[in-house]
Amino acid sequence: MTLFTPRTEIEAARLVADLALTKKPVTIQGGATRAGLGRPNQTEATISTNRLTGITLHEPAELVISAKAGTPVAEVAAALDAKGQMLPFEPMDHRAIFGTTGEPTIGGVVAGNHSGPRRIQAGACRDSLIGVRLVNGRGEAVKSGGRVMKNVTGLDLAKLVTGSYGTLGLLTEVTFKVLPRPERALTLLIKNLDDARAVAALSAALGSPFEPSGAAHLPAGLSRPIPRTILRLEGFSVSLEYRIGQLRRLLADFGELIVLEGEDSRGLWRGVRDCEFLAEPTESALWRVSTAPTRAPQVTAAVAAAVPGARWFYDWGGGLVWLSLPPTADAGAATVRAAVASAGGHATLVRAPREIRAMVDVFQPLGPLTRVTGGIKTSFDPAGILEPGRMYAGM
Amino acid sequence: MSPNIFSIPETMIGFLIGFKPCDDPLVYACPNACDQNDAGTRETPNMTTIAFPAPDAGIIARRDEIVAGLAKLVAGEALITAEDELRPYESDALTAFRKVPLAVVLPSTTEEVAAVLRYCSAQGVPVIPRGSGTSLVGGATPQEDAVVIGVSKMNRILEIDYANRAARVQAGVTNLAITGAVMADGFFYAPDPSSQLACSIGGNIAMNSGGAHCLKYGVTTNNILGLKLVLHDGEIVEIGGDHLDMPGYDLLGLLIGSEGQLGIVTEATVRILRAAEGARPVLFGFPKPELAGAAVAAIIGAGIIPVAMEYMDKMAIAICEDFAKAGYPMDAEALLIIEVEGSEQEMDDQLVRIIEIAKKHGVTTIRESKSAMETAAIWKGRKSAFGATGKIADYICMDGTIPTGQLPYVLGRIDALVTRYGLRVANVFHAGDGNLHPLVLYDINDPVERQKAEDCGLDILRLCVEVGGCLTGEHGVGVEKRDLMPVQFGKADLDQQMRVRAVFDPAWLLNPAKVFPLEGRVAA
Ligand SMILES: Cc1cc2nc3c(=O)[nH]c(=O)nc-3n(C[C@H](O)[C@H](O)[C@H](O)COP(=O)(O)OP(=O)(O)OC[C@H]3O[C@@H](n4cnc5c(N)ncnc54)[C@H](O)[C@@H]3O)c2cc1C
Numbered sequence: 001m002t003l004f005t006p007r008t009e010i011e012a013a014r015l016v017a018d019l020a021l022t023k024k025p026v027t028i029q030g031g032a033t034r035a036g037l038g039r040p041n042q043t044e045a046t047i048s049t050n051r052l053t054g055i056t057l058h059e060p061a062e063l064v065i066s067a068k069a070g071t072p073v074a075e076v077a078a079a080l081d082a083k084g085q086m087l088p089f090e091p092m093d094h095r096a097i098f099g100t101t102g103e104p105t106i107g108g109v110v111a112g113n114h115s116g117p118r119r120i121q122a123g124a125c126r127d128s129l130i131g132v133r134l135v136n137g138r139g140e141a142v143k144s145g146g147r148v149m150k151n152v153t154g155l156d157l158a159k160l161v162t163g164s165y166g167t168l169g170l171l172t173e174v175t176f177k178v179l180p181r182p183e184r185a186l187t188l189l190i191k192n193l194d195d196a197r198a199v200a201a202l203s204a205a206l207g208s209p210f211e212p213s214g215a216a217h218l219p220a221g222l223s224r225p226i227p228r229t230i231l232r233l234e235g236f237s238v239s240l241e242y243r244i245g246q247l248r249r250l251l252a253d254f255g256e257l258i259v260l261e262g263e264d265s266r267g268l269w270r271g272v273r274d275c276e277f278l279a280e281p282t283e284s285a286l287w288r289v290s291t292a293p294t295r296a297p298q299v300t301a302a303v304a305a306a307v308p309g310a311r312w313f314y315d316w317g318g319g320l321v322w323l324s325l326p327p328t329a330d331a332g333a334a335t336v337r338a339a340v341a342s343a344g345g346h347a348t349l350v351r352a353p354r355e356i357r358a359m360v361d362v363f364q365p366l367g368p369l370t371r372v373t374g375g376i377k378t379s380f381d382p383a384g385i386l387e388p389g390r391m392y393a394g395m
Numbered sequence: 396m397s398p399n400i401f402s403i404p405e406t407m408i409g410f411l412i413g414f415k416p417c418d419d420p421l422v423y424a425c426p427n428a429c430d431q432n433d434a435g436t437r438e439t440p441n442m443t444t445i446a447f448p449a450p451d452a453g454i455i456a457r458r459d460e461i462v463a464g465l466a467k468l469v470a471g472e473a474l475i476t477a478e479d480e481l482r483p484y485e486s487d488a489l490t491a492f493r494k495v496p497l498a499v500v501l502p503s504t505t506e507e508v509a510a511v512l513r514y515c516s517a518q519g520v521p522v523i524p525r526g527s528g529t530s531l532v533g534g535a536t537p538q539e540d541a542v543v544i545g546v547s548k549m550n551r552i553l554e555i556d557y558a559n560r561a562a563r564v565q566a567g568v569t570n571l572a573i574t575g576a577v578m579a580d581g582f583f584y585a586p587d588p589s590s591q592l593a594c595s596i597g598g599n600i601a602m603n604s605g606g607a608h609c610l611k612y613g614v615t616t617n618n619i620l621g622l623k624l625v626l627h628d629g630e631i632v633e634i635g636g637d638h639l640d641m642p643g644y645d646l647l648g649l650l651i652g653s654e655g656q657l658g659i660v661t662e663a664t665v666r667i668l669r670a671a672e673g674a675r676p677v678l679f680g681f682p683k684p685e686l687a688g689a690a691v692a693a694i695i696g697a698g699i700i701p702v703a704m705e706y707m708d709k710m711a712i713a714i715c716e717d718f719a720k721a722g723y724p725m726d727a728e729a730l731l732i733i734e735v736e737g738s739e740q741e742m743d744d745q746l747v748r749i750i751e752i753a754k755k756h757g758v759t760t761i762r763e764s765k766s767a768m769e770t771a772a773i774w775k776g777r778k779s780a781f782g783a784t785g786k787i788a789d790y791i792c793m794d795g796t797i798p799t800g801q802l803p804y805v806l807g808r809i810d811a812l813v814t815r816y817g818l819r820v821a822n823v824f825h826a827g828d829g830n831l832h833p834l835v836l837y838d839i840n841d842p843v844e845r846q847k848a849e850d851c852g853l854d855i856l857r858l859c860v861e862v863g864g865c866l867t868g869e870h871g872v873g874v875e876k877r878d879l880m881p882v883q884f885g886k887a888d889l890d891q892q893m894r895v896r897a898v899f900d901p902a903w904l905l906n907p908a909k910v911f912p913l914e915g916r917v918a919a
Contacts, residue, residue, distance in 0.1 A: 061695060062798050140890075142888050147863055152871055152872075154884065156616070168644075180698030209581075290638045344637065366642075
């Protein structure tokens with residue numbers, strides 16, 4: 001296994017071109033904190049982005065930041081924080097569930113389209129991403145998008161490569177639009193709702209004019225004995241006071257609203273964002289299911305009926321379900337896939353032992369989209385050297 | 396829910412969005428919008444600089460056979476072949492380009508779209524997807540050897556799901572009809588192009604259209620959850636659904652903004668949002684454009700993102716005020732329309748902050764809307780900016796985006812450019828996101844001036860790229876900016892885009908003359 005650490009995009013492009021000539025498959029690595037994502041693949045070489053680092057542009061008045069792919073997320077966050085700004089989509093940090101220790105990189109965030117609780121209000125990573133530079137499997141440096149907020153020039157390859165786990169190219173630089181950090185943030189907590197009632201409460205709040213920026217439900221037994229339904233409000237202080245009052249009225253039927261602020265509030269959302277509640281036991285399998293919110297309780301009920309010991313919680317108003325299942329032979333794949341097939345949506349096996357991830361579909365099977373997906377992969381990487389098999393077997 | 400509460404006679408559309416059909420050079424190109432005899436006076440040679448590929452003589456020769464083949468696939472009234480009935484489809488809102496297509500098909504179902512595409516694909520006949528024909532860049536311009544597939548008959552709202560905040564609609568439904576269907580329940584569909592009364596959601600998806608309120612709510616691509624798409628060979632695929640983030644590669648992101656080159660969209664699942672409790676636009680008049688620009692930057696810098704921040708220069712103010720009687724300050728050199736939303740108290744609170752900033756930047760007029768009617772007039776003026784301009788002169792509408800910090804510099808350069816060409820310009824734009832719409836005024840009957848206007852427009856776009864921006868922020872590339880693509884992209888960038896395109900359309904039959912320069916095209 002050879003490790004390459006290019007210092008520039010030109011160097012990276014030359015490297016990939018060489019690997020393509022000799023058809024050497026390659027793994028792409030940022031901080032390696034999320035190396036457990038996807039199907040395990042065998043490659044002869046690894047390209048690390050750990051020397052492709054640094055913020056290349058930050059114009060606070062224009063709400064835009066660019067950084068080389070290997071830049072630690074923490075560095076980007078700190079630069080924004082210093083100007084009272086933030087990444088709108090609240091990227092998940094996978095270290096809690098993988099027990100890894102390195103520094104997550106900004107390129108890794110884009111490679112997995114990792115978004116947190118604020119996704120329901122401010123969009124996903126792909127929505128904030130306004131430009132990328134990458135090296136495709138031919139060793140060509142390619143750019144898409146740019147540094148401006150609105151841009152419809154040509155095909156949007158920036159979105160296409162977001163969430164492609166390195167299979168379409170080695171990201172070298174990414175550009176985001178950012179938002180001002182809210183003046184104040186707080187959590188509204190309702191106790192003791194069952195899943196269906198909780199999702200109904202979250203739907204009512206999300207369908208109100210009061211703009212929650214987080215909407216999650218933690219069933220009983222996740223670090224507290226009772227179920228907790230939580231909403232996050234962010235904005236100017238005066239406005240929050242008003243919205244608390246309105247939501248109290250709107251959600252009166254669901255129970256008392258308790259206001260949490262400061263670390264009590266922040267800690268909860270960090271827990272939701274990083275799936276901390278299901279990090280233990282470390283050997284359990286973790287699934288991430290995206291579905292329409294009102295159908296999420298039906299997914300968890302179907303899984304619970306078939307798999308003793310299943311645990312879960314909901315984010316995105318119910319639309320995102322994190323499921324923890326005992327590490328059985330298929331990590332519950334058959335059950336989860338069947339439940340999602342009937343509810344609509346998709347499921348990803350986020351954490352499971354290597355052998356299981358090699359055997360079951362980790363990402364949602366593509367069905368009729370297999371042909372175009374394969375075609376796109378080939379159009380970027382005709383020699384098939386970039387992370388082969390990482391997302392789909394034989395692709 | 397009635398899907399038709401917003402349907403209006405097509406003859407009215409042009410008027411409602413600010414055109415008087417037919418006396419307007421940029422006539423609203425919807426079928427039957429005007430008496431075609433009138434069109435003769437507007438007939439002008441095609442833009443000299445932008446070429447279309449020569450029509451395929453083999454296809455033209457087989458016209459009768461192809462028409463007969465199409466007739467077997469769709470109901471009689473869905474197939475248009477008579478010369479005079481084809482005329483309304485000869486262009487979109489970029490009327491400088493006119494080509495009468497071989498035939499027009501207006502299917503009623505996804506299956507019909509699939510059958511027609513499969514047939515055209517097998518016959519090697521080019522296909523031009525069409526929504527309402529409001530594209531400003533020739534995205535829907537046909538060609539003589541092509542079949543136009545229009546989705547305008549597929550205009551039903553299929554499902555509204557408030558609990559999950561999603562609506563499933565057919566591609567031909569108008570943008571405003573979606574909001575119309577959910578408005579009574581307090582919801583809306585966010586992207587609001589000025590053409591929203593007429594343009595289709597399918598066209599919005601193809602162009603990734605934006606609007607005045609996109610500063611807060613994002614553009615089309617941020618508001619679509621799923622698509623039903625017919626591929627070139629007639630295969631019907633679903634992309635995404637009513638959940639967030641599709642699995643696998645982000646084909647939604649790829650399809651949105653692909654300008655009808657990757658397939659025909661027949662259905663979409665869109666996000667619907669709960670409207671704020673109230674919205675209030677405020678007019679801010681400034682003595683200098685630079686001051687308005689600096690105020691915009693300062694507002695954002697203070698952590699305030701209003702729902703909309705729209706800029707107009709003196710010429711645009713005069714034109715729009717004359718049309719809408721909205722109370723725009725006629726003495727100002729620059730106007731900002733800033734809209735805030737929320738409860739009364741929230742709006743007041745935000746406005747206090749915004750006004751304080753505006754005062755630091757020398758604002759001379761501040762006028763808040765005091766009623767729903769005033770609000771409507773303020774937005775009517777802004778949204779009919781193009782139409783109202785069309786009443787006083789012919790114009791070319793440009794659509795570049797620049798980094799907002801470059802605003803004062805770019806306005807100065809545009810001024811200099813326009814003066815050099817001996818032309819006039821009216822500037823309207825989405826100030827919060829740097830999306831410029833300079834309207835270059837000229838006389839369409841003067842070929843020399845017309846060429847100057849085209850050249851000037853293209854120079855303005857080159858300027859946008861030069862300062863770090865792009866050729867188009869929301870209108871798309873179409874034919875108009877096709878040959879400028881190498882200004883923004885290198886060969887490797889364009890090759891990669893074209894290779895992806897070729898995966899969906901290996902024979903380059905879907906909207907083939909658009910987006911990518913005719914030279915140097917590559918296959919997958
Ligand atoms: C007065 C005026 C104001 C405007 N204001 C704005 C504005 O504020 N913001 C903005 O973004 N745009 C604006 N536009 C431009 C235009 O309205 C948009 O580009 C709109 O989205 C086009 O929609 P349409 O249905 O008319 O599509 P068409 O003009 O018919 O087609 C546009 C493109 O979409 C493709 N297409 C259409 N339907 C489909 C389909 N079902 N499947 C695949 N491809 C398809 C066509 O091939 C073509 O390339 C304005 C235009 C006018 C005339």
